[in-house]
Amino acid sequence: FTKTNMSDRLSVSSHDHDCSGSFGEVEGLFDCFSGESAEEVPCDKQEDEQANHSQDKTEVEVEVEPPVEEVIRFSFVYSTQEWIEDIIRVTIEPKPFASGAMRNAFKMQILNDDGTKTKWVAKGYIKPPDNAEGVLMQDVILQMSAAYYGSEYDKLDPPKKVELIPAYLIRMKDRPKKDFFCIEPMMEGEFVKYNTNAGFIESKIWRNTPQAFSHFTFEHSNHQAIVVDIQGVGDMYTDPQMHTAERGAITKFGDGNLGIKGMALFLYTHQCNPVCQSLGLKEFPLYDTTVVESEPSPGLWRSTTMTSVMKNVLFSKDKETKTKGLQKKQARGIRHSPANSRLAAAKPPTILRCPPFNVIPLKADTIAYIHYELARYHVVGRLSQIDKCNYEHAADLGIVDKEEFDATPDIPAAFYHFQKAAHGGCVEACLALANIHKPYQNVLTNLVDNLEDAEMKYKYLKIAADRWSQAAIYHYAEACYSGHDCPKQYDVAAEYFDRLLHPTEEFYPIAMDEMYDFEPFYTPYEVKAKLADMWGSGGHGIEADTEKAYELWNEAAEEAMRAGKGKLSMTYYENASLLE
Numbered sequence: 186f187t188k189t190n191m192s193d194r195l196s197v198s199s200h201d202h203d204c205s206g207s208f209g210e211v212e213g214l215f216d217c218f219s220g221e222s223a224e225e226v227p228c229d230k231q232e233d234e235q236a237n238h239s240q241d242k243t244e245v246e247v248e249v250e251p252p253v254e255e256v257i258r259f260s261f262v263y264s265t266q267e268w269i270e271d272i273i274r275v276t277i278e279p280k281p282f283a284s285g286a287m288r289n290a291f292k293m294q295i296l297n298d299d300g301t302k303t304k305w306v307a308k309g310y311i312k313p314p315d316n317a318e319g320v321l322m323q324d325v326i327l328q329m330s331a332a333y334y335g336s337e338y339d340k341l342d343p344p345k346k347v348e349l350i351p352a353y354l355i356r357m358k359d360r361p362k363k364d365f366f367c368i369e370p371m372m373e374g375e376f377v378k379y380n381t382n383a384g385f386i387e388s389k390i391w392r393n394t395p396q397a398f399s400h401f402t403f404e405h406s407n408h409q410a411i412v413v414d415i416q417g418v419g420d421m422y423t424d425p426q427m428h429t430a431e432r433g434a435i436t437k438f439g440d441g442n443l444g445i446k447g448m449a450l451f452l453y454t455h456q457c458n459p460v461c462q463s464l465g466l467k468e469f470p471l472y473d474t475t476v477v478e479s480e481p482s483p484g485l486w487r488s489t490t491m492t493s494v495m496k497n498v499l500f501s502k503d504k505e506t507k508t509k510g511l512q513k514k515q516a517r518g519i520r521h522s523p524a525n526s527r528l529a530a531a532k533p534p535t536i537l538r539c540p541p542f543n544v545i546p547l548k549a550d551t552i553a554y555i556h557y558e559l560a561r562y563h564v565v566g567r568l569s570q571i572d573k574c575n576y577e578h579a580a581d582l583g584i585v586d587k588e589e590f591d592a593t594p595d596i597p598a599a600f601y602h603f604q605k606a607a608h609g610g611c612v613e614a615c616l617a618l619a620n621i622h623k624p625y626q627n628v629l630t631n632l633v634d635n636l637e638d639a640e641m642k643y644k645y646l647k648i649a650a651d652r653w654s655q656a657a658i659y660h661y662a663e664a665c666y667s668g669h670d671c672p673k674q675y676d677v678a679a680e681y682f683d684r685l686l687h688p689t690e691e692f693y694p695i696a697m698d699e700m701y702d703f704e705p706f707y708t709p710y711e712v713k714a715k716l717a718d719m720w721g722s723g724g725h726g727i728e729a730d731t732e733k734a735y736e737l738w739n740e741a742a743e744e745a746m747r748a749g750k751g752k753l754s755m756t757y758y759e760n761a762s763l764l765e
Contacts (some may be wrong), residue, residue, distance in 0.1 A: 186661050192504045193386050196392070203554050204650070218255055240247070242415075246501055248527070250276070251276040251277055251278050251279060252276065253274055253275070253276055253296060254274070254275055254276070254277070254357060254359060255272055255273070255274055255358065255359065256272070256273060256274075256355040256356060256357055256358060257270055257271075257272060257355065257356045257358050258270060258271055258272070258276055258353050258354070258355050258368075259274045259322070259325070259353060259354040259355070259356070259552070260353055261322075261325050261326050261329045261353075261354075262329075263329050263333045268322075273293070273295055273296075273355075274355065275293055275295050275296065275305075275307075275355070276293065276294045276296070277291050277292075277293045277366075278291050278292045278293070279291075283702070284311070285309060287312075288308050288309060288310055289308070289309055289310075289311055289313060290306055290307070290308050290310070291306070291307045291308075292304070292306065292307075292371075293305040293306060293307040293368060293379045303370070304370070304371035304399060305368050305369065305370055305371055306368065306369055306370075306371050307355070307366040307367070307368045308366060308367045308368070308369075309365065309366045309590075311513040311554040313365075317365050317574075318354075318356075318698055320439065321354050321365050321366070321367045322354055323438060323439055323759070324352065324367050324438065324439070325352045325353060325354050325367060326438075327425070327426070327427055327437075327438045327439070328349065328350075328351070328352035328369070328423070328424070328425065329351065329352065329410045330410075330427060331402075331422075331425045331427060332350075332351065332542050334348040334349075334398075334401070334402045334405060334412055335348060335398070335422070336348040336416075337401075337405055338401050338402075338405075339488050341401075341464055341511075343394070343397070343460060343463070343464060343481040344393075344463070345394045345420055345693065346420065347394065347395075347398050347421075347422060347475075348420065348421045348422070349421075349422045349423065349425065350372065350417075350421060350422070350423045351369065351370070352367055352368065352369045352423075353367070353368050353369075354367055354368075355364070355368055360465060360590075361610060368494070369423055369424075371680075372417065372418045372421060372423060373418070374418035374419065375418060376416065376417065376418055377390050377416065377417070377418075378414075378415075378416040379392065379395035379396065379415045379416060380395065380396065380399060380413055380414065380415050380451070381413065381414055382413045382414045382426040382428065382441050382442075382443060382450075382452035382569075383443070383447070383450055383713070384448055384451065384453065384454045384571045384575070385454075385571075385574070385575065385578075386454050386455075386456075386519065386575055388519065388575070388578060388579040388582055389582050389584075391461060391584075392419055392537060393458040393460040393461075394460060395415040395420070395422075396413065396415075396456075396458060396460075396461075397453060397458060397460035397461045397464065397466070399411060399412055399413050399415055399451060399455070399466060399731065400455060400457065400461050400466045400491025401461075401466060403448065403451075403452070405464055406550060408430060408448075408550065408551035409429065409430045409551065410427055410428065410429050410430065410452050411427065411428050411447070411448050411451060412425050412426075413425065413426050413427070413428060413442070413447065414426035424534040426438070426441040426442065426447075427442060428442055428443055428444055428445070428446075428447030428448050428451075428494065429442055430446055430448070430551045430554075431444045431445070432444060432554060432702070435647070445551060445554045445555055445558055445563045445725070446558050446562075447556055448551070448558075449555045449558040449559050449562065450562075450571070452469040452555060453469075453471065453520075453559060453562075453568055453571070454520055454521075454571060454572075454575060455468075455520065456519065460501055467554075470605070471520075471559075471598070472535075472595070472597060472598035472601035472602065473521070473526075473598075477509070498753060503555040507532075509712055513651070514685075514691060518583065519575055519576055519579050520588075521575075521576070522576065522585070522588075523576065523588045523589065523590045523591065524588075526569070526572060526590070526591065526595070527591060531598065532597050533634055534596070534597045534600040534601075534629075534632065534634055534636060535600070535601060536604075536636075536641075537566065537601070537604045537605070537608070538541040539604075539608065539641075539644060540608055542647070542648065542651070545608060545609070545610050545648060546609060546610040547652060548610060548652075549606070549609050549610040549611040549612070549653070550609065550610075552609060553605070553606045553608075553610055553611040554606070554611060556603075556605040556606035556611070556614070557602070557603070557606035557611045557613055557614045559598075559602040560599045560600075560601075560603040560606060560614065560617070561597075561599075562601035563594055563595045563598045563599035563602065564594060564596075564599045564628070564629065564630075566592060566593060566594035566595075568595065568598075569591070569592040569593060569594060569595055570592050572590065572592070573590040573592040576588075576590050577590065596629050596631050596632050599629060600621065600629060600632075600636075603617050603618050603628075604618065604623070607645060607648065610648075610652060610653050612649045612654045612657070612693050612695060613695060615645040615648045615649035615652075615654075615657065616643075616645070616646075616649055616654065616656065616695075616699065616700055616701045616703050617699075617701050618641070618645040618659060619642045619645040619646045619649070619657075619660075619701070619703065620701040620702055620703070621636055622636055622639070622641040622642040622645070623635060623637065623642055624637050627702070628701055628746045639670035639671060642670070642672075643670070643671050646660055646661040646664070646703075647661055649693075650662075650684075652679060652693055653684075653688070653690050653691065653692050654692070654693045654695065655685070655692040655693070656695070656700050656703040656704055656705040657703060658681050658684050658685055658705075659681075659685060659705045659712075660703050660705075661709050662678045662680075662681035662682045662684075663678075663715075665677040665678035666678035666715055666719065668681070672725075673725040674725060674726055674730070675719045675723075675724065675725035675726050675727045676725070676726030676727050677726065678715075678719065679716060679719055679720070679727060682712050682715060682716050685707070685709075685712055686709060686712060688712070695709060696752045701713060708744075708748065709744060710740075710741040710744035710745045710748065710750075710753075710757075711741075713737045713738075713740050713741040713744070714737070714738070714741040714757060714760075716734075716736045717733075717735075717737035717738040717741060717757075717760065717761075718734075718738050718760075720733045720734040720737065721734035721760075731764045732763050734764055735761050735764045735765070738757050738758070738760045738761035739757075739758070739761050741757045742754045742755075742757035742758045742761065
């Protein structure tokens with residue numbers, strides 16, 4: 186994890202790993218924890234044994250100065266979101282000095298107008314993608330966007346300032362294939378990767394600034410982005426990755442952008458440090474011994490309270506006590522130890538008080554979706570695996586004592602985060618909780634406790650229905666119509682059935698695997714038949730309206746006939762005739 190030179194750094198990159206972050210795919214995640222690097226391509230003198238000569242003779246390959254080439258340099262200006270171009274003169278060595286899984290790195294020099302030369306690195310794809318220019322442009326935009334956050338961070342006058350080196354795109358205009366390269370200044374010194382885009386935290390060289398910088402970018406962007414994969418020499422960083430608050434198809438910053446899933450992975454493993462606190466950054470609430478529910482506030486309930494032990498450690502005037510205390514309690518940034526993980530997993534599931542309906546946001550924000558992704562990761566045990574890898578890495582370095590780490594799924598934590606997400610207006614979490622509170626739930630498969638609660642089930646269905654989940658609207662209306670596990674409420678059922686037939690907003694888009702057995706399997710004629718039945722009989726909150734019921738029976742009969750349901754159609758016509 187600690188790179189000692191530029192060659193080692195460029196031989197492996199988090200962007201070169203397949204970190205798709207798709208739900209349930211535990212395999213492949215731990216590529217980000219691998220310290221293996223691709224074999225470097227030597228570019229020094231080589232010996233060439235001449236087997237056919239009568240005498241032993243060694244010919245030394247003479248290094249040839251690479252030719253000077255004019256190239257087009259493309260610079261991205263973050264403030265205006267525009268590209269500008271100019272012509273520069275460069276020399277690029279023909280052989281790479283380092284190779285990764287996808288890219289080669291070449292030594293390069295820029296020839297300045299005053300006759301001086303500056304050392305740079307040119308990175309190009311081994312097998313260029315179809316849109317090599319577009320891919321490399323995204324790499325440059327990513328690095329310059331991260332540089333913007335670095336300048337904003339420095340404005341707060343932190344204990345140590347950071348710098349993200351600039352990156353540019355060049356096109357070799359005189360080469361036959363018009364090759365493209367991404368270039369950046371050469372960095373000299375000990376190279377360290379402090380974190381990755383998938384939750385790894387470096388323990389050997391533990392420093393507060395890199396982790397605090399990542400946390401700062403999340404808050405400063407109003408939870409719309411986070412800069413991770415922090416690596417470099419000292420506090421001069423390069424080749425970062427950004428996660429953006431995108432769900433579904435991610436359009437920016439390449440395959441390394443895991444979206445909200447990536448944000449969840451960082452916030453789960455990040456242990457706030459004194460730099461975070463000096464900048465006023467709040468620790469993300471997790472289901473463990475350091476999280477305490479406070480009084481409800483508008484929107485999401487996400488307050489955290491530090492334990493008295495942590496307060497004594499962090500604010501101790503004795504520097505030695507403070508340092509030892511932090512190392513003992515925080516284990517150099519390891520937020521989850523075997524002890525507190527066992528303690529949290531052993532707790533019975535905690536039912537949080539659901540806020541009033543009018544307090545829950547109509548549209549979930551990034552925080553709510555992060556809680557939802559954390560819940561999903563807990564269900565499959567992915568976060569426990571990350572905890573185990575981080576802890577075992579620290580143990581191998583001798584930073585913490587070796588101890589068996591139970592990597593089974595943390596079900597109480599999953600339940601906690603589903604609730605936090607639902608209280609923030611996350612429709613998917615509401616459907617998950619409605620399933621969890623059913624008699625035979627199948628979301629928390631390892632849950633021993635019985636959380637069956639019909640009232641809570643329909644409360645979460647209503648929250649989802651009010652946010653235009655088609656599945657929730659149907660199942661909530663059906664329950665109010667049939668009186669199954671809840672009182673019959675024809676007025677409520679009629680209101681929600683009418684939403685299915687005459688929507689005033691677009692239905693909430695949701696993936697099938699996130700419906701949690703609440704698929705909207707219904708036909709319009711079946712809904713009209715139920716409405717006709719309610720209006721024909723009346724009661725349970727509505728007055729009978731036979732004229733309206735007659736029209737609905739006939740409409741349902743005609744639609745059923747067109748659907749090939751002849752017998753059902755005749756039944757509907759008979760019901761209509763009884764109202765004449």
